[in-house]
Amino acid sequence: MHVKTDADDARIRKNGCDIRELYPWDGVVVPPWNSTLCSIRPTESSTPHGHATDETFIFISGEGHLRVATEERRITPGDVVYIPHGTDHEVTNTSESDPLTFVSIYWLQPAEHDKDA
DSSP, rough: OOOTTTSSSSSEEETEEEEEEEEBBBTTTTTTSSEEEEOOOOOOOOBBBBBBSSSEEEEEOOOOEETTEEEEEEETTEEEEEOOOOOOEEEEOSSSSOOEEEEEEEEEOOOOOTTOO
């Protein structure tokens, strides 16, 4: 059995989020996707950004707002959001006291097959 503990895992600060890397898991498994546990501090927002990977957010605690391109919506625990690669997005924690926490799963789409084949 392989176990990662919250107390032992390192955190980094990236894109305005406190991030704990879940996968790939060095020495255990390298799946075709990566994932992180993300936390946004009270009243803060992630840095607006986009990237080459498709991404899914699974919100697990807290409340806030999510902007994907020009679309905005309120988010609560249990919401699942897909964000296509290259799309600018930003998450805002609207709480004065509690973190907004979500899992981010992200992956590169396979290259398009040669259309002439």
